[in-house]
Amino acid sequence: xxxxxxxxxxxxxxxxxxxxxxxxxxxxxxxxxxxxxxxxxxxxxxxxxxxxxxxxxxxxxxxxxxxxxxxxxxxxxxxxxxxxxxxxxxxxxxxxxxxxxxxxxxxxxxxxxxxxxxxxxxxxxxxxxxxxxxxxxxxxxxxxxxxxxxxxxxxxxxxxxxxxxxxxxxxxxxxxxxxxxxxxxxxxxxxxxxxxxxxxxxxxxxxxxxxxxxxxxxxxxxxxxxxxxxxxxxxxxxxxxxxxxxxxxxxxxxxxxxxxxxxxxxxxxxxxxxxxxxxxxxxxxxxxxxxxxxxxxxxxxxxxxxxxxxxxxxxxxxxxxxxxxxxxxxxxxxxxxxxxxxxxxxxxxxxxxxxxxxxxxxxxxxxx
Numbered sequence: 001x002x003x004x005x006x007x008x009x010x011x012x013x014x015x016x017x018x019x020x021x022x023x024x025x026x027x028x029x030x031x032x033x034x035x036x037x038x039x040x041x042x043x044x045x046x047x048x049x050x051x052x053x054x055x056x057x058x059x060x061x062x063x064x065x066x067x068x069x070x071x072x073x074x075x076x077x078x079x080x081x082x083x084x085x086x087x088x089x090x091x092x093x094x095x096x097x098x099x100x101x102x103x104x105x106x107x108x109x110x111x112x113x114x115x116x117x118x119x120x121x122x123x124x125x126x127x128x129x130x131x132x133x134x135x136x137x138x139x140x141x142x143x144x145x146x147x148x149x150x151x152x153x154x155x156x157x158x159x160x161x162x163x164x165x166x167x168x169x170x171x172x173x174x175x176x177x178x179x180x181x182x183x184x185x186x187x188x189x190x191x192x193x194x195x196x197x198x199x200x201x202x203x204x205x206x207x208x209x210x211x212x213x214x215x216x217x218x219x220x221x222x223x224x225x226x227x228x229x230x231x232x233x234x235x236x237x238x239x240x241x242x243x244x245x246x247x248x249x250x251x252x253x254x255x256x257x258x259x260x261x262x263x264x265x266x267x268x269x270x271x272x273x274x275x276x277x278x279x280x281x282x283x284x285x286x287x288x289x290x291x292x293x294x295x296x297x298x299x300x301x302x303x304x305x306x307x308x309x310x311x312x313x314x315x316x317x318x319x320x321x322x323x324x325x326x327x328x329x330x331x332x333x334x335x336x337x338x339x340x341x342x343x344x345x346x347x348x349x350x351x352x353x354x355x356x357x358x359x360x361x362x363x364x365x366x367x368x
Contacts, residue, residue, distance in 0.1 A: 004316040004358050007333045011278040012306055014069045023048060023064035027076040045080045046087070053084065053155040061151065065308070074308040081151055082237040088158035091196055092167075093134065094146075095189040096233045096245030097216055098252050102182045104225040111139045111176040113189050114219045121215050125208040127235060129198040134191040137168040142176070143249065146188040147242055154238055164192050178226065182260075184253035186245045190238075202234045243309040250304055251318060254286060257302040258319070261288040262326050270295060273347025274323055276316065277334035282306045285338065286319065289346040291330050301344030320358060333358050 026045040033041050052060055061081070068074040085091060095118075115136045122128045157167035168190065193199055209232060216230040231252065233244055265272045270290040277285050287301040304315065323331060332350040345353075 002317055002320075002358075003313055004320065004333070005312040007335060007356055007358055008276060008284070008312060008316065009278050009335065009337050010306075010312060011280060011284070011337050012282050012308070015067055016069075021060070021064045021067055023060060023077060024067060024069075024073060027064075027068075027073045027080075030076050031072055042080065042083070045077070046083050049077075049080055050084045050087070053152055056152065058150070058152050068308065071308060071311070078239055078243070078309065082239045085154050085158055085239070086196065086237055088155065090158045090161060090164040091193045092154065092158065092164070092238055093191050093193055093199060093201065093235050094238050094241035094245075095191070095235050096241050096248070097140075097187050097189070098231040098233070098245070098248050099185045099187060099216075099220070100182070100229040100231075100252060100256060101178055101185065102227040103178045103180055106180050107178050107226065108175050109178055109220065109226070111173050113138065113140055114215060117215050117219070118189065118212075121208070121211050122235070125203075125211060127200045127203055127208065130195075133195050133198045134193055135168070136189055136191045137171045139171045139173055140176070140187040140189060141171055142188075143186050143246060145171070145173075146190075147246070149238075151239075168192055182256065184249055184256055186249040188241060188245060191235075199235065202236050202240070205232075205234055208232075243307070246307065247310065251315075254302055254304065254319065255322060257300075258286070258288070258322055258326070261300045262328060264300070265290055265297065268295060268297065270297065271330060272326075272328045273330040273332070273350075274328055275332045275334065275345050275347055275350040276319070277336070277338050277345055277350070277353075279338040279342065280340040284312070284315065285344065287344040287346070289344075289348070291347055293348055299344040299346040316358075331357055331359070 023045065026041065026048065030038060030041045030045065049061065052058065064077055065074060113136050118136065119131050119134060123131055128134060157163050171190065212232040213230055216232060217228065220228045220230065231248065233248060236244065262272050265288060273289055273291040275287045279285050282305060284304040284306055285301055286304065287299050289299040290297050330347060332347060332355050334345065334350055334353045334355040336354055
């Protein structure tokens, strides 16, 4: 993967000082440890996280996540929290599904999860061993609902059968409103695991994506005037699902935006220029415009709100792969952080800023 992030300033603000928080210190030790000590250090971190959650004291965890000095520290604590949840008497798994929806009118769709068909599909693909291994919530959660579940809520729901069942039953939205036009959403199916040893977490998506896609496409496309393409991800633990589901939604939304923007410019007989610039408040801006100013064409832009888990290299590589597939040659990476609430930067305006063409840089590094 190419290190294109060296040409974009990361707008996420990390502290310059060494970590003083105990959890951050332990996370940094894990990052720097060798294979002999890593398992022991991870167990110390998970034990401390467990103690805080058991004491209903999430403040030290929140502080640690807010004070990370790099993405890897955040990722280490995030993964350790998932480990803690998995170690509880009752555990949850989540299946994120990204949906590209085109609707001829504003409409309502049913929000229920096809529980039986979903479970049967997972069974046939060898991801579970018995249909009783997972009990699914009745309805899907959208991105806002799912990300709104706090870590202590997951923890408390994992302590007893009664708490876990009550937790699943709270997701009661039976219908979902779909707006006119095209949109990209992510929906989450939450399930209660009855036998952890019988579940294959994070199985390679290529093994089961098509059968699951067929289940969801058939379930959602029973209404006229509605076109839905679904992209199911792996069955995984809650916090991993939150990060990967949100990231994939933005990735697919950016792909759809790019295709539409490139098409709109080329339909006018114009050459396409693409710009990437970081913006204050943790934003990455992708914009498209013609390469000349002979036409008054409004610059179109896509805003990616960077989370602490986002890998900028991966985002930029995916973006540039798409531009390569679409034969877009005029690309500009701006090497400054744009002020907040600035208009989308046109290609011609970007040429006047400090920046580079990512494919023509002499310093481009590549890892294998």
